[in-house]
Amino acid sequence: MLQVYNTLSRSLEVFEPVNPGRVLIYVCGPTVYDFSHVGHARTYVAFDVIKRYLRLKGYDVFHVQNITDIDDKIINRAAEERRDWRDVVDEYSRDYLEALKKLRVFVDVHPRVTEHIGEIIEFIQKLIDKGHAYVAPSGSVYFDVDTYDDYGRLSGRLDKKMWSQEEFATEKKNPYDFALWKARKPGEPYWDSPWGPGRPGWHIECSVMSSRYLGKRFDIHGGGSDLIFPHHENERAQSESLFDERPWVKYWMHTGMLQVGGEKMSKSLKNIVPLKDLFKEYDPLVVRLWLASAHYRTVLSFSDDSLQQAQANLQRLRGAAQLVYRLTREVEPSGRLSDAELSVLAELSDIRKSFYESMDQDFNASSAFASAMRLASIIYSQIAAKPSYTTVLYAYKLLDEFNKVLGVMDDVLAELPKELVPVDELINLLVEVRSALRSQKNWELSDYIRARLNELGVILMDEKDKTRWIISPRPK
Structure with missing residues (x-):
């Protein structure tokens, strides 16, 4: 109400x-x-x-x-x-x-x-x-x-x-x-x-x-x-x-x-x-x-501090949106849900409830935003670690829902424009080259690639057997 x-x-x-x-x-x-x-x-x-x-x-x-x-x-x-x-x-x-x-x-x-x-x-x-x-x-x-x-x-x-x-x-x-x-x-x-x-x-x-x-x-x-x-x-x-x-x-x-x-x-x-x-x-x-x-x-x-914090929050939110968007193109529908998936879905449902309860209380956007950031944390930690069709899709739906209020992720959540596809392929190629360098223990050159990509706004996230990436807003 x-x-x-x-x-x-x-x-x-x-x-x-x-x-x-x-x-x-x-x-x-x-x-x-x-x-x-x-x-x-x-x-x-x-x-x-x-x-x-x-x-x-x-x-x-x-x-x-x-x-x-x-x-x-x-x-x-x-x-x-x-x-x-x-x-x-x-x-x-x-x-x-x-x-x-x-x-x-x-x-x-x-x-x-x-x-x-x-x-x-x-x-x-x-x-x-x-x-x-x-x-x-x-x-x-x-x-x-x-x-x-x-x-x-x-x-x-x-x-x-x-x-x-x-x-x-x-x-x-x-x-x-x-x-x-x-x-x-x-x-x-x-x-x-x-x-x-x-x-x-x-x-x-x-x-x-x-x-x-x-x-x-x-x-x-x-x-x-x-x-x-x-x-x-x-x-x-x-x-x-x-x-x-x-x-x-x-x-x-x-x-x-x-x-x-x-x-x-x-x-x-x-x-x-x-x-x-x-x-x-x-x-x-x-x-x-x-x-x-x-x-x-x-x-x-x-203050500059408050805007810099907002910049970090924006990067984290948009990064989560990009990550979950890419995961929607990687995961396949499954049958029975595991206990872990059910647990994640319960958390996501609770986050959605908290978001609406906050906004229903005189449009308390501060409390609602905390729910959005909690969602981003779950995407980075639990969903990215063990992505499943159901959890990824629900997380994407929630981000899209929250963004209808926040209005800062429209371009990320929409289908990527065709002109960005070559950029995707070039980044994937650089990630592939870096992985080869890491396997050869050429840490200096692999770290250089990571650092240069980071300067360009491409953030690499190394996982156990692969590397994911997101594009974040570049500071002015």
């Missing part, structure tokens, strides 16, 4: 989607004014893992993740660099989408704010008509927080003194009211509206785009925990006020912060790590595995 931690209730709840069998997810994407960094990746990979597990459980999942392509930060960056704001958006949108592709995060729809201006204006007008928003003398439109009686519950800020918003404006009824539409300022991009030229406020975009693609009520709204207030609190207020749906979102889910050297990763502390730079040092799959193998709600510490 899957249980999910709901930020709104601050408790674990049994997961029951609004529409049985179908899960609708909205995750807050980037404001594209700078390069995507590892803090962003933490959220994107975490929700990709959640989505993948839901699909593994049999749910039909639809995932929407927005791109904020008009905002104060974009306008300010364009002014600083003396270029058109659209050029800023194009550059950093490409960077974001390329990073997602490298991290193997695939989103169903990537709506952009500027493509939904008409719907935003319509949404705001309906809030005005219902008495939840008002037009200020400047032409800006604000949400009247006092008209929504459940404000502050998502963030736990129940005292009005805690409701101060980022926007300072003397024309607001209350200091905690927030902008739905911002009146045009000289030199800024704008769109025409019933209240005058201007552009959307930050919070309104997600309410409009989520309802456009997911409806007036959906299952999961995700993002970093730094978005709970004011962004998600404001989204909730304006959406529930317009739709008269409570809860508008059934499960609010938030990822924990990323720390560098014990401090929160932030631009003000100048400790941001852009993904484009990180990918020069580490394979994107290493970064993915590091993020995918952590519980999404934990505070995660960034």
